Amino acid sequence: MCKPLEIEKDIFYVGVNDRTKHLFESLWPLPNGVSYNSYLIVDEKVALIDTVDICYSDVFFRKITSLLGDRPIDYLVVNHMEPDHSGSIGLLVNKYPDISIVGNKRTIEMLKGYYGVTNNLVEILDLDTLNLGKYNLKFYLTPMVHWPETMMTYLQEMNTLFSGDAFGTFGAIDGGVLDSQTRIEKYWDEMIRYYSNIVGKFGSPVQTALKKLSGVEIDMICSTHGPVWTKNGRINEVISLYDKLSKYDADSGLVIVYGSMYGNTAELADTIAVSASQNGVKDIVIHNVSKSHESDIIRDVFKYKGLIIGSPTYNNKLYPAVESVVTSLQNRNLKNRYFGYFGGFSWSDASERLLKSFAEEMNFEVVASPVVIKQGMLDEVYEKANNLGMMMAKKLNSDNSK
Template sequence: MHKPIEVTKDVFYVGVNDRTKHLFENLWALPQGVSYNSYIIEDEKTVLIDAVDICYSDVFSRRIRSVLGDKPIDYLVINHMEPDHTGAVEWLVSRYPNIQIVGNKRTLEMLNGFYGIANNVILVEDLGELSIGKNRLQFFLTPMVHWPETMMTYVPEKKVLFSGDAFGAFGALNGGVLDSQLRPERYGDEMIRYYSNIVGKFGSPVQTALKKLEGVEIGAICSTHGPVWTVPENISKVVDLYDRLSRY
């Protein structure tokens, strides 16, 4: 049984590492692998933020059970529809038949197109909120960072930003998940390489997304790839890097 990995109180990492894939999207080399990050929030409602590639559904299942045991998942929030983050959605729906899938208009259209799922869905708007008990989920639509449907989910009570692919990095997570457990400098070049290859041509949408985040107090950045950023200095560096690169 996997040991639960806590990001902050009642927020857990349940992602997986992929050390077998040699090319990301069959284009970009992965000499150090890649992670597919997913997270659980425990509250009156249990929330799963993003999923993983279907190839890792067994590991994913064990990680979820390490946190929840036999408890159900109430909501699956999809910040990004690419298959490395939604491949396990059909498995999740079969395992948790009462799960409700949360997404914006484009997300739900793509969810139906990709997987034929149109029921038990919750439509959210830009700057909308969803109460899960003591905490709220706030949604920031960030189209073209780097797909049309991408969005971010923020928990103001915990100051945690689930940023989708934004602020992501290539590289499997070795020896830990949080930046405080890792050597952050190891991921610096891999973050630049990730930005350049995946997000780089969308500088204007990135700037729009960053403006939406102005004034948002961020205590942790939970991306779908790479480390979870929790050290204030590292959070500032990561946001500044995106700001700088998106201005070219």
């Protein structure tokens, strides 16, 4: 029998792990799996916080039944309607027909749209509360973190925040649910990848949510993906990371992203990297778009302040995989980057014009003149590439000295 874990008095983890799915949202690789987290609060009334992906509903319901037996669930609180968290709602309503479903106006609209659920709905407003007996839940609406209906639920007497997708991470839970029970370093880059790919567009709403919660005492954060963050673990670092990422702040390192058909653009990328390194930049990541997955590229661009993109001209456009990365960064409203660009062509150049337009649209600070190859790698091209690496290093080094 699957047993739920009591993570704090009267709070039970009833989530599940998915180590089968290859791509989250059919887009983002899951080399270490992912968890779908759900929580039960057992008081005079029983409240369930979110459900799980319908593929794992059998394990989910066995965990609940092993704890509650025949006792009903009084409330389902829906913090987020994305199907990896709401997928089991239809089955839940069939099993507990008298359950009341708690959500905001947008949640209720989506409950009908996704699952045809229209009965026993409790519509709440921002900062409303719900009494369970000795415990009280308080609701904080956090729209566009990262859907319009998203909200967070705060268990007041336990200083516990059920945060929905916020503060979540890729990676299944390998035994320990609490951050203090596991080696958390394995989740760190995956948390940045999760944020940058899933939430990254919504920096301003995340800042609004953080400000709304800034006066709330939080000892534990129960997200819908990844470990539970605790006061004795990494909770302060996690909140600080979200604050940093949502401001589009970054560490003083350099990401070089390039596409190359015949090796010339790749050689330019290496030349620029060597120059940046010789001028003091230690954190340098180079991504060949034909090999690196876009989600890893986006993660690193969110991590580091310097960004240099290189592309050959292809059918009078950017190289297709470079164009995809550029579009993804535009879609995430990326800000506050030092930028450089390079490219190549044989008879008609488009990459310089298109990457310049990208920099202008994003309001990036261009650190040096672009480097462009016409057909072959001449000595003057190497000189310009060295200059681009050097100028980027100067910018990054000047930030370090402040």
